Amino acid sequence: MIRKTVWLACGVLRDELSRLHRDEMIGGELFFLDSMLHMAPPLLERTLREQLRQRCGACDRLVLVYGDCCAGMLDLAREFRAARTDSINCAQLLVGRKRYRELMREEAFLVLPEWAERWREVMEEALGPDAAAARELLKEHRSVLVYLDTGMVPVPVRQMEAFSAYSGLPWRSERVELDTLLTGLMDAEARAMTIMEGEKQ
Amino acid sequence: MAKSASGAACDCEEFYRQVLDAMINADRTKAAAIIERALDCGIPPARVIAEVLDPAIVQLGTLWEGESMSLAQNFIASKIAEDALLRCLPDHEKDRDRKGVAVIGNIEDDFHSLGRRTVGLFLNAAGWQVVDLGNDVPAEQFLEKAREVGARVIGVSAMMQTTAMNIRKLRDLIDGAGEQERIKLAVGGAVFNWRPELVTEVGGDGTTRNAVGADELFTCLQEQARIPERAL
Numbered sequence: 001m002i003r004k005t006v007w008l009a010c011g012v013l014r015d016e017l018s019r020l021h022r023d024e025m026i027g028g029e030l031f032f033l034d035s036m037l038h039m040a041p042p043l044l045e046r047t048l049r050e051q052l053r054q055r056c057g058a059c060d061r062l063v064l065v066y067g068d069c070c071a072g073m074l075d076l077a078r079e080f081r082a083a084r085t086d087s088i089n090c091a092q093l094l095v096g097r098k099r100y101r102e103l104m105r106e107e108a109f110l111v112l113p114e115w116a117e118r119w120r121e122v123m124e125e126a127l128g129p130d131a132a133a134a135r136e137l138l139k140e141h142r143s144v145l146v147y148l149d150t151g152m153v154p155v156p157v158r159q160m161e162a163f164s165a166y167s168g169l170p171w172r173s174e175r176v177e178l179d180t181l182l183t184g185l186m187d188a189e190a191r192a193m194t195i196m197e198g199e200k201q
Numbered sequence: 202m203a204k205s206a207s208g209a210a211c212d213c214e215e216f217y218r219q220v221l222d223a224m225i226n227a228d229r230t231k232a233a234a235i236i237e238r239a240l241d242c243g244i245p246p247a248r249v250i251a252e253v254l255d256p257a258i259v260q261l262g263t264l265w266e267g268e269s270m271s272l273a274q275n276f277i278a279s280k281i282a283e284d285a286l287l288r289c290l291p292d293h294e295k296d297r298d299r300k301g302v303a304v305i306g307n308i309e310d311d312f313h314s315l316g317r318r319t320v321g322l323f324l325n326a327a328g329w330q331v332v333d334l335g336n337d338v339p340a341e342q343f344l345e346k347a348r349e350v351g352a353r354v355i356g357v358s359a360m361m362q363t364t365a366m367n368i369r370k371l372r373d374l375i376d377g378a379g380e381q382e383r384i385k386l387a388v389g390g391a392v393f394n395w396r397p398e399l400v401t402e403v404g405g406d407g408t409t410r411n412a413v414g415a416d417e418l419f420t421c422l423q424e425q426a427r428i429p430e431r432a433l
Contacts, residue, residue, distance in 0.1 A: 039271040068361035071395040075362075088310055088363055097310075101337060104312045122273065133227040134273075137280050 004028050005189055006055050008048070008082075009065035011035040012090050012114045015152040016178055017065065017185075025182055026189070028061070035114055038069050039122065045070035052080040061192035065185065067093065081199065083192035085184045094148055096180045109142040109169065116147060116156045119163045138167050145171035150178060211242030213252035220285065221257040224278040225270065236285045246289040254289065255413045258282050262394060262410075276315070283319045286412065290326035299328050300416075301423050304347045305356040306334030307390075308367045313360035316390055319412040320356060327416035340371035347384055353426035354419045356387040357405075365392050365403055372404025385422035389415075 005028030009017055012035035020026045033051065037044040048070070055062060062082035066073060067089030077084040087093040091110040092100040103110060111119065123134060145164055149155050155173045164171040216239045223232035239249045261278050264270045270278070303324050307317050314336050321331045332350055334342060347355050359365035368388055375381055388405035400408045406425070409418040 039273060068363040071362060071392055073362060074366075088361060104337065133229050133281075134277060136229070137277055140280075 004059050005061040005063060005192065006031065006059040007063050007065055007185075008033070008051055008055065010038065010069070010090055012038070012112050013065060013093075013181070014114060016094075016150050016181060019152060020178060020182055020185070026185055029059070031055070036118075036121075041070035045072050045076065048073075048076055052076060052082060056080045056082075061189060061196055063185070063188045063192050065093075065188070066090075081195050083188045083190075083195060085188045087184060091148065093184050094150065094176050094181050095174075103146060107141065107143040108146040109138065109144070109167075111145055111147045111160070111163070111171075113148070113150055113153055113156070116159050116163070119159060120166075123163075123166065135167055139169060142167075142169060145169050147171060147173045148176045149173045150176050211239065211244055213239070213244065213248065216244075216249070216253045217256050220253055221260055224257060224261060224281045224285075225264070225274075227274070227277045227281070229281045229284060232281045232285050233288065236288045240288070249289050250286065250413055254282065254285055255411070258411050258413070279315055283315065283322075283412075286319065287322060290322065300330075300420065301354070302330045302332060302350045302352040303354050303356055303419055304332045304334065304343060304350065304352040305358070306338035306343060307336045307358045308364055308371070309337055309339050310367060311359045311361065311364035311390075312336045313358075313390070316360070316412065317356075317358040320358070320389065320415045323412045323415045324356075324419060329416070329419065340367070340374050343371050344374050344378070344380075344384070353383065353423045354385050354387055356389065356415070356419065359388070359390045360392060362392050362396070362399070365390065365399055368403040368405065376404075383426055385426045387415075387418055387422055 007017065007026070007028060007030045009030060009032050011032040014032050017026070017030055021030055031051070033047060037047060048064070052062070062080060064077055064082050064084040066084060067087050069089065073084065076082070085093055090112060094112070095103065115122070145160065145167065147155060147160050160171045216235055220232050220235045223235060236249065236253070239253055240246060261275065261282065305317055305321055307314060317333070321333045325331045332346060332352065334346060343355050343357065346352070355371070357368050357371060359368060372386060375384055375386065385406040386404065388400055388403060388408050393399055393408050394410055407418050407422055409415055
């Protein structure tokens, strides 16, 4: 009998997960939700609950490819017997805990590829009507924009320059291989398998 | 109702409405001006905090929970609230260090410093000596620092459920060392407001919904942490 894993993931990692899937590094089925849900955690939680309800029982292993993006993320995983990737957010899932910690100490504002294309949407719409206030506060808390280049698309220099000009923060690109992400996914899938086996006993 | 120097009415309810509107609209300058007006009216800073800012902060939380504002909007509004609160903090320079020492920080893996910094400012203004360990602080470091500076209360902040669970390590360390009567653990952060049961789950001795209540919480916990008679 073929065992199937369902990966329910944030759309911010769509390209990266799809590449790993195409390269047969991960199997099963991929489902993505809009990454903008991150900006409205209660709505994200409701949407995830609905998705999990639909998929729970229709697969052998359920993996949530999410950070701690809403207040009840851990409860959702428990309730639907899903495993969750062990990271506080998607950036940490890509770069690993150690590098993430270093970047945070540098006060880096991390920009994922999918997000780089939508920075204006986030900054100008989700942050509220006063762009100047948003920029001022960003500069108070961050010192540099760091684009995490996963190699899926060319570095969006034009967008990052525009974001840099808008925010007043310098930017740089940092190459990120997919092996840390893959390890995180594999660990989560192994936990999902343990959950499944525990249920059988 | 108080009157300003110009004779204008000074109504806390109206100031609350205005400042909330400024926070929601990310208008930092306007929010500051409203608070200055309230203070100029002669409303005591403590009343401005209790009747203007505190309800506004609570309402921001309600809007957030009701999905009426985004994560980023909420962050900006909270930052504006912090600025406004700072304008109301009384100068307790002469009382400094009289209340005791408070060690605060964000637990390991947590990098959301806004709430912690606001709590630090409030405690400091209320007369506490605040030792702020910053973000991403291992449990061991909290306990070591508390012993070093003689703090009876450790305040630990976490924004998310996963990082909040790391506070459990500190609880276990304190208990394991038999210091649960000497050192009390205050916990706080957004996730504790959403999930109050988490306070017990991580082993917190108490919490406060926002920075406004920090002094009262820390004072209460320090009282509880007095060294038992038999130990003297």
